[in-house]
Amino acid sequence: xxxxxxxxxxxxxxxxxxxxMPRAEREQQMIAIAEAVFSERGYxxxxxxxxAERVGVxxxxxxxxxxxxxxxxxxxxxxxxxxxxxxxxxxxxxxxxAEEALRRGLGAxxxxxxxxxxxxxxxxxxxxxxGTPAADGIEETRRQQTDLIAALMSTYFDGGPSFAVxxxxxxxxxxxxxxxxxxxxxxxxxxxxxxxxxxxLLWGGxxxxxxxxSSERP
Amino acid sequence: xxxxxxxxxxxxxxxxxxxxMPRAEREQQMIAIAEAVFSERGYxxxxxxxxAERVGVxxxxxxxxxxxxxxxxxxxxxxxxxxxxxxxxxxxxxxxxAEEALRRGLGAxxxxxxxxxxxxxxxxxxxxxxGTPAADGIEETRRQQTDLIAALMSTYFDGGPSFAVxxxxxxxxxxxxxxxxxxxxxxxxxxxxxxxxxxxLLWGGxxxxxxxxSSERP
DNA sequence: AAGTCCATCTTACTCATAGTAGGTTACTTC
DNA sequence: GAAGTAACCTACTATGAGTAAGATGGACTT
Numbered sequence: 011x012x013x014x015x016x017x018x019x020x021x022x023x024x025x026x027x028x029x030x031m032p033r034a035e036r037e038q039q040m041i042a043i044a045e046a047v048f049s050e051r052g053y054x055x056x057x058x059x060x061x062a063e064r065v066g067v068x069x070x071x072x073x074x075x076x077x078x079x080x081x082x083x084x085x086x087x088x089x090x091x092x093x094x095x096x097x098x099x100x101x102x103x104x105x106x107x108a109e110e111a112l113r114r115g116l117g118a119x120x121x122x123x124x125x126x127x128x129x130x131x132x133x134x135x136x137x138x139x140x141g142t143p144a145a146d147g148i149e150e151t152r153r154q155q156t157d158l159i160a161a162l163m164s165t166y167f168d169g170g171p172s173f174a175v176x177x178x179x180x181x182x183x184x185x186x187x188x189x190x191x192x193x194x195x196x197x198x199x200x201x202x203x204x205x206x207x208x209x210x211l212l213w214g215g216x217x218x219x220x221x222x223x224s225s226e227r228p
Numbered sequence: 229x230x231x232x233x234x235x236x237x238x239x240x241x242x243x244x245x246x247x248x249m250p251r252a253e254r255e256q257q258m259i260a261i262a263e264a265v266f267s268e269r270g271y272x273x274x275x276x277x278x279x280a281e282r283v284g285v286x287x288x289x290x291x292x293x294x295x296x297x298x299x300x301x302x303x304x305x306x307x308x309x310x311x312x313x314x315x316x317x318x319x320x321x322x323x324x325x326a327e328e329a330l331r332r333g334l335g336a337x338x339x340x341x342x343x344x345x346x347x348x349x350x351x352x353x354x355x356x357x358x359g360t361p362a363a364d365g366i367e368e369t370r371r372q373q374t375d376l377i378a379a380l381m382s383t384y385f386d387g388g389p390s391f392a393v394x395x396x397x398x399x400x401x402x403x404x405x406x407x408x409x410x411x412x413x414x415x416x417x418x419x420x421x422x423x424x425x426x427x428x429l430l431w432g433g434x435x436x437x438x439x440x441x442s443s444e445r446p
Numbered sequence: 447a448a449g450t451c452c453a454t455c456t457t458a459c460t461c462a463t464a465g466t467a468g469g470t471t472a473c474t475t476c
Numbered sequence: 477g478a479a480g481t482a483a484c485c486t487a488c489t490a491t492g493a494g495t496a497a498g499a500t501g502g503a504c505t506t
Contacts, residue, residue: 028455030453030455030500030501030502031454032453033453033454034249036454042399052357052358052360054272054357054360055360057491057492057493058492058493058494059491059492059493067454067455067456068455068456068457069456069493069494070455070457070494070495070496071454071455071456073493073494073495074454074455077495078493078494079492079494134358135358139270139272142270142272142273173414173417174408174425177407177410177417177422177425178425178429178455180406180407180409180410181403181406181407181425181426181429181430182403183406184402184403184404184405184406184407184409185399185400185403185406186402186407187402188398188399188401188402189395189398189399189402190363191398191402192395192398194392196391199391199395204395204452207392207395207399208395208399210433210436210437211396211399211430211433211434211437212399212429212430212433213432213433214431214432214433214435214436215428215429215430215431215432215433216429217432218428218432219428219429247472248471248472248482248483249483250482250483250485251482251483254483262469267494274464275462275463275464276465277462277463277464285466285484285485286484286485286486287465288465288467288484288485288486289484289485291465291466292483292484296464296465297461297463297464297465332454334479411469447506448489449479449496449504449505449506450503450504450505451499451502451503451504451505452481452485452501452502452503452504453498453500453502453503454499454500454501454502455495455498455500455501456497456498456499456500457497457498457499458495458496458497459494459495459496459497460494460495460496461492461493461494461495461500462491462492462493462494463490463491463492463493464489464490464491465488465489465490465491466487466488466489466490466494467488467489468482468485468486468487468488469485469486469506470483470484470485470486471482471483471484471485472481472482472483472484472496473480473481473482473483474477474479474480474481474482475478475479475480475481476477476480
């Protein structure tokens with residue numbers, strides 16, 4: 011595609027001369043660029059050649075470090091999830107009531123998906139890997155998210171049957187995921203409003219669970 | 229792949245001789261087989277060659293009728309969505325209260341995803357197409373689902389700001405989608421139990437909305 | 447300073463598969 | 477039974493994932 015090929019005999023006008031780089035640093039750079047390309051083109055349309063070219067390195071390097079296209083996506087997802095988790099965890103510390111904890115967590119989430127569009131776009135793409143060998147890895151990163159909610163719930167509420175706790179966490183996560191996707195099409199909805207919508211709908215059911223300490227539900 | 233080619237001079241021992249078929253019928257057959265292959269292998273790993281082979285037809289026919297791999301998936305998704313919609317719509321007719329309508333609708337949904345695993349697996353794969361040219365088509369089929377909920381809500385509840393109605397529908401759909409995925413890993417959870425979980429969590433918020441007829445929410 | 451070793455990086459391929467050009471065959475209709 | 481058309485095929489191109497085998501630069505010894 012590029013007419014004159016890549017980086018011809020140009021005598022390095024760029025300040026950062028394309029040089030050797032320790033593995034850890036190069037990996038970070040690759041992940042950052044891959045994240046951009048994946049969210050720009052979508053997982054399917056993104057090509058490893060393009061990613062390699064933008065990094066300024068040849069394709070086998072990507073495979074050296076990440077094994078496969080899926081592996082690269084998985085690394086990107088893992089990082090984004092870690093960031094999202096960190097943000098939300100930080101947001102809930104210091105909340106005194108369960109309601110406040112939930113509200114803060116949701117607020118952090120909806121802010122994240124607005125400020126870090128690329129990362130969020132990536133997290134949505136994990137669904138593309140269902141049915142592939144990487145599905146196991148996906149399961150693990152997903153569990154991170156629901157575990158956070160589940161842990162919060164056991165902190166503030168009675169434990170209850172672990173079944174119900176898991177299911178509840180999934181419902182909350184699913185509701186927010188979809189609401190977040192909807193928000194992408196509605197720029198005029200602020201993160202605060204989204205938080206209120208979600209609280210408004212979900213809090214009723216959650217609060218009820220808290221006030222029924224030992225009754226088993228089917 | 230097939231050593232001796234496809235259907236050599238074998239004198240048609242099969243009752244259904246591979247014969248010419250009117251377009252509509254062939255399309256249905258293609259969709260049915262594609263659905264199976266997609267859900268078996270996942271969208272990425274599924275190959276058009278395999279689908280064509282299983283149908284007993286050559287690859288260009290698939291392209292003649294569906295234009296692209298995405299187009300084929302889209303056709304499959306469209307059909308599954310239509311079926312799901314039909315089942316849920318049928319389930320809610322005759323419900324006298326909003327609560328009963330929701331419960332019946334959820335019950336139909338969770339039964340569907342258990343009985344029609346392949347179709348449901350397919351609907352989940354639509355996410356794989358985000359960021360591709362087919363994304364518009366996806367949007368449309370998705371709207372079908374939320375519209376149904378939104379319509380139900382406006383029937384039983386006050387209209388309220390259309391914004392809130394849309395957002396609410398998204399939340400309900402998202403919650404159920406994720407809960408359904410969770411159910412796939414927990415065979416011991418019956419559709420009835422899943423329905424109860426969802427009702428338990430969501431009904432509180434929805435009922436509250438019904439009882440606040442004209443107050444505007446941010 | 448020269449030699450050795452390993453991590454970083456490259457060129458130049460293979461192979462699977464999405465998508466297509468152009469021709470062929472069977473069914474229908476007059 | 478000739479003409480027309482819808483259903484169908486063989487044989488191809490193009491693109492992009494993944495790999496084999498080798499080149500290069502820096503760090504560390506002696």
